[in-house]
Amino acid sequence: MPTAPGKATPLSAFDEFNPNSVTISFDGDEITISSTGFPNHTTPYWQETDSLYIEPVVAIAQTPGRMGSHRDRSHTLTVPAAPGLAVRSTATSLGAIGIAVTGVPIFNDSEGPGRPLEEKIAETFDYAGGHVGPSGYHYHSESMDVPENTTLSHDDEKLIGIMADGFLIYGRREMDGSYPSDLDESGGHLGATQHSNGEEFYHYHIVNEYYFGNLIVLFGGDFMGSPNTIL
Numbered sequence: 087m088p089t090a091p092g093k094a095t096p097l098s099a100f101d102e103f104n105p106n107s108v109t110i111s112f113d114g115d116e117i118t119i120s121s122t123g124f125p126n127h128t129t130p131y132w133q134e135t136d137s138l139y140i141e142p143v144v145a146i147a148q149t150p151g152r153m154g155s156h157r158d159r160s161h162t163l164t165v166p167a168a169p170g171l172a173v174r175s176t177a178t179s180l181g182a183i184g185i186a187v188t189g190v191p192i193f194n195d196s197e198g199p200g201r202p203l204e205e206k207i208a209e210t211f212d213y214a215g216g217h218v219g220p221s222g223y224h225y226h227s228e229s230m231d232v233p234e235n236t237t238l239s240h241d242d243e244k245l246i247g248i249m250a251d252g253f254l255i256y257g258r259r260e261m262d263g264s265y266p267s268d269l270d271e272s273g274g275h276l277g278a279t280q281h282s283n284g285e286e287f288y289h290y291h292i293v294n295e296y297y298f299g300n301l302i303v304l305f306g307g308d309f310m311g312s313p314n315t316i317l
C-alpha cells in the first residue's frame with residue numbers, strides 16, 4: 087500500500103510516555119516504542135497485593151485474570167518517524183492497535199471476532215477504560231471523570247498514545263479547548279498540537295461521540311496510514 091511521506095511526528099510527544107513501562111528508541115527514519123504493558127495508575131485489575139490495586143470504582147463486573155496473572159505481554163511497535171496517509175484506509179484488527187502513554191495497549195471497538203463492544207463488556211471496564219483479556223490488560227474506551235483518575239485524559243487535549251500507523255492520538259479537544267470540527271471518519275485531521283510548535287501534522291483525536299450510553303471509544307475507525315505490526 088503506497089504511503090506518501092508525511093510530516094515528522096513531534097518528538098516532544100514521546101516525553102509523555104510512562105518511563106517505567108515504555109522505552110522509546112529513535113533510529114533515523116524510525117521510532118520504536120516498547121512497553122511492558124503495565125500502567126502507572128491504579129486499577130482493580132492489579133493483584134490485590136500490588137500497591138496500585140484499588141477496589142472497583144466504576145466496574146460492575148470484572149473479567150477473569152489480573153495483571154501479571156496471565157502470560158505477561160510486552161509490546162513493540164516500530165513506526166516511520168514521518169508517517170504518511172495511505173491511499174486507502176485499513177480496518178483495525180483484534181489485539182493491540184496502538185500503545186497508550188501509560189504503556190497499556192489500545193484495542194479497537196470489538197471484544198472478539200464480529201463482537202462489537204456491548205453494555206455487558208463495558209461493565210467490566212475500570213475507570214481507565216481498561217480490562218483484562220487473554221493477552222492482558224488493555225484499553226477500549228476513554229477514561230472517566232472520577233477522583234481516582236489523577237492522570238488520564240478525560241474530555242481534554244492530552245496525548246493518548248500512538249497508533250500502529252505511526253499517528254499520535256489525542257483526547258477529544260484541541261489544545262485551545264475546542265472540539266475539532268474537521269475530523270475525517272477516523273478522527274484524524276491536519277493541525278498543530280501542544281507538541282508541535284505551531285507545525286501542522288496529521289493526528290487523530292478521540293471522536294466526541296457516544297458509542298452507546300456514556301461510552302466513548304478510543305479508536306473505532308480505520309487506520310488512515312499503513313499499520314505496522316505490534317509485536
Ligand SMILES: [Zn+2]
Pocket residue numbers: 193196197217218219224226
Ligand atoms: Zn477487551
Ligand SMILES: [Zn+2]
Pocket residue numbers: 260266275276277278279289291
Ligand atoms: Zn487536532
